Amino acid sequence: MWDTAFGMANLLALIMWSALILLPRWPALLAAVLYAGIGLLCLAYSVGVIGLLSGAFDAAGPAGSANFTTIEGVRAIFASDGGVTIGWIHYLAFDLFVGLWIARDADAKGFSRLIQAPILLATFLAGPLGLLLWLAIREKRAREQGRWR
Numbered sequence: 001m002w003d004t005a006f007g008m009a010n011l012l013a014l015i016m017w018s019a020l021i022l023l024p025r026w027p028a029l030l031a032a033v034l035y036a037g038i039g040l041l042c043l044a045y046s047v048g049v050i051g052l053l054s055g056a057f058d059a060a061g062p063a064g065s066a067n068f069t070t071i072e073g074v075r076a077i078f079a080s081d082g083g084v085t086i087g088w089i090h091y092l093a094f095d096l097f098v099g100l101w102i103a104r105d106a107d108a109k110g111f112s113r114l115i116q117a118p119i120l121l122a123t124f125l126a127g128p129l130g131l132l133l134w135l136a137i138r139e140k141r142a143r144e145q146g147r148w149r
Contacts, residue, residue, distance in 0.1 A: 002081040013092040017124045041093035048086035057082050095127040102134045109141045
């Protein structure tokens with residue numbers, strides 16, 4: 001079960017990232033990335049994390065030790081295939097959301113797709129690294145246009 005969920009989440013994320021990087025950014029595409037990509041990943045995460053923490057799905061480590069308040073509790077969550085899968089889906093959803101924001105922000109600020117592509121790829125592969133690159137690159141243009149555009 002968890003292998004299938006892991007593979008499906010990866011495939012969905014790969015399709016959405018490919019579309020975001022390579023295809024024209026029509027409103028329908030951006031909506032698909034938001035709802036069919038990020039929304040479905042968020043739904044899968046929500047079902048999985050509630051199932052794991054409630055005990056409805058396979059145990060996340062030693063009984064009663066799974067929680068978000070200690071490093072041991074978080075380690076217990078990731079001690080099962082279910083915990084790893086849910087954690088990975090968490091990363092996929094948030095990184096794709098950040099990638100969508102970067103793409104929209106870059107388009108609004110007039111950055112070429114050639115500049116955007118490596119930043120989006122970095123976000124796909126190492127989320128916070130890509131976001132940090134984008135924050136540094138966008139700063140001058142953001143100041144020129146006014147920060148809140």
